[in-house]
Amino acid sequence: MSSRPALVWFRQDLRLADNPALAAARKTGAPVIPVYIFDESLAHAPGGASRWWLHHSLEALSGELDKLGAKLILRRGAAAEILPDLVEETNAGHVFWNRRYFPGHIEIDKKLKSSLTDAGVEVETFNGALLREPWELKTGSGGPYRVFTPFWKALKQAGPARADTEANPRKLETKKANVKSDKLKDWGLLPDKPNWAKDFEPVWTPGEAGAREALRDFLNDDIGDYKDGRDRPDKDYTSRLSPHLAFGEISPLQVWQATRAKMSEGEVSDSAGEKFLSELCWREFCYCLLFYNEALPETPLREEFSDYPWRDDKKGLAAWRKGETGYPIVDAGMRQLWQTGWMHNRVRMIVASFLIKDLLIRWQDGEAWFWDTLVDADLANNSAGWQWVAGCGADAAPYFRIFNPVTQGEKFDPDGAYVREFVPELKDMPAKHIHAPWKAPDDVLDKAGVELGKSYPHPIVDHAAARKRALEGYEKIKRG
DNA sequence: TGAAATGTTGGGGCG
């Protein structure tokens, strides 16, 4: 037992339960000092929507710590300098954190670990973010997996690295630490003038309690129709856990265990539960891809795609961002993203396919927009996802798989309810014509109060022609 | 975790 305090450095693990670093700190018996450092100097600093979430998540974490008598210390700046300062200031004998896996982060953490260790501080790091570390699962030939299905099989076979989750601590050894902390509101994480996040509030509850509630609601109810329902943006059959997972308000192990428990109780069908867990493991797969391919966020994994004849189309990109492409399912998705900080996964694939293949705009441009606007923006998921749609990733959709936005709309939003919610100017269109208003007879448009080119745009590209153009571009890079 | 083009089959209308 040591009287020198134990520092817990919170990062992408803004929770108290099932937090190995925090658990280790408690085990020392020393007073625990929780710390969060906001480092904007890093590449891939959080985008606007993530900053909104981060603010509220930190507020929630700080509140939970308060209940245990601990004060969350907030500091802003380069962790490489601030953490050693804090260690010195507090005379900490231990520092604990859960590992990060993104390029840049890893180097910082490694250096800190060795310099602090050299200075006589005991540093220990843990896996708090993944079911398995990227290096724990290898193919038969010893390399990392590059195809999802075998990865998923191997992970399912191996199971999570830890068997049990740890409950929320009820007690924490603390000491009145006289350590200065920033005020959260001074970080300016919240939007102001205008408050574009006002519609986020009714939709989301950032923080550990909100995460737990989202998981419980999903497993008790919405997961029933997950297998097919998860593809329906007009329904509420997805877990909406993504932002909670991105900020580590809940661990994948907690999700895994809770789902397995419901499955063995027979309350969740095997088909729905397995499908959901496989989606959870897409996240693991993406982390793996990024861990072994640092350039994933910028550079196509398949090199030939660097030569793809992309177009510079500022107007097209702007129309896509604003949800004014004239394709209702695309516009609904882009507006859902802007309004709520989130987009249904099926629609993410549709809008991404549209940007890349119909507009021939670089996937990196879409990735950047998602990064800024998604509350669940996650470097691994976002870059792997965009590469997947673009067809240049490891286990990517073939390039010629080009979504038809009309067919997709008719298939997955058959009544048009999703479009009506987010594209209100089409709310009086009948289901039959809502996904292709330009093909609707004049009297139908009149009756719905839609004037193409005025109240709702004409399609900015002709899909059939755009599809042909995209495939011709593919021929070019295939020939090299 | 597509879509479009092309091919095949089978039923019904019709001369």
Add this chain to the structure above:
DNA sequence: ACGCCCCAACATTTC
């Protein structure tokens, strides 16, 4: 009764 055409409904191939 028969062949022929049409076309919907699938199936297969191709991008």
